[in-house]
Amino acid sequence: MIDISPAARLGDAIANTALGVALRESSWVYPMVETIHIVGFALLVGSIFVVDLRLLGVRRDVALVPLLRFVLPVTLSCLLLVIPSGLLLFAAHANDLVGNRAFIVKIVLLFAAATNALMFHVGPYRTEVDAPHGTRPRSSTRFFATVSIALWLAILVAGRMIAYV
C-alpha cells in the first residue's frame, strides 16, 4: 500500500474487523443495511424539506409550532435509521472511504447541515415561533431554510457519487 497515512491505516483496521468482513461477505445483511440507510434518508430529507418549505414562507397558513411538533420527531427518528446503518456501511468499506472524495465531501456537508440547523434553532427560530399566525418568515429564517435545502440535496448527490469515484 502506497498511502500509509494514519487515516488510511485506521480505515484498513476498521475494514478488517470481524464486523467489517462479515458485512462485506454477507448475502442479505449488507443489502438490508443499505435499504435501511435509503429508507432512513428518504424520510429524513423529506421531513426536513417540509419544514424548510414552511420556513421559506410556503403554506404560511399552517401553524409553525404544531407542524414542528409533528415533523421533528419524525426527522429525529430517521436519524436512528441512517446513523447506525451509515456507520455499518462505513465499517464495511472504511479502507476505501477514508480516501474517497465524495465521502469526504458528504461528511463535511453533513456537519454543515447540522451546524445550519443548530444555528437556526438558537437564532431566528425563537422569534419565528412567537410571530403572529400567517406572518411571513424573516429573511434570516428564509436564508437558513434555503441553505438547508441546498445542503441536503448536495448530501444526496455526494452520497450517490461515493460508488463512482
Next chain:
Amino acid sequence: MSRGRFLAARALYAACIACTVAFALATPVLAHHAWNEIDTAQTFRLDGRVKSLKWENPHASLVPEVSDGDRKGKWSVLMSGIARMEARDISSETVAVGKMLALVVSPSRGAAHVVRANRITSAGKGYVLY
C-alpha cells in the same frame, strides 16, 4: 408569481448550485467506477485458473490466470454482489481459488485486463450473471 413560489424557486436555485458544487468536488481525476465502464457490446472468452478471490459486497471479484493464447496472463474479473450470485446458484466454492473457469466477459473501456463476467462455467456447469 406568489411570494411562496418565489422563495421555493430561490431554494431550488441554491440547491442546484450546491449539487453542482458537490458533484464537481466529488468527481475525482481517477474514477475506479467510470460511468460507462463496461463495453457490453463486446464479449470474449477467458479460460483460466483462479489465483485469488474477493467474495464481498458490493461486487465480488476474482483474478484468473490464462496460461496460453492471445489472452495469456492475469485478469481482473468483476462479478456482481453476493446476493445476486447466490440467487444464480454461484457460491464462493463455485469460483474458489484453484478452480478452472471458462468465463464469457465484457471488457472495461478504460482499464486493460479489467473485465466483467457475463457467464461463468465451473466444473461443467454454466451460470449466467448478466
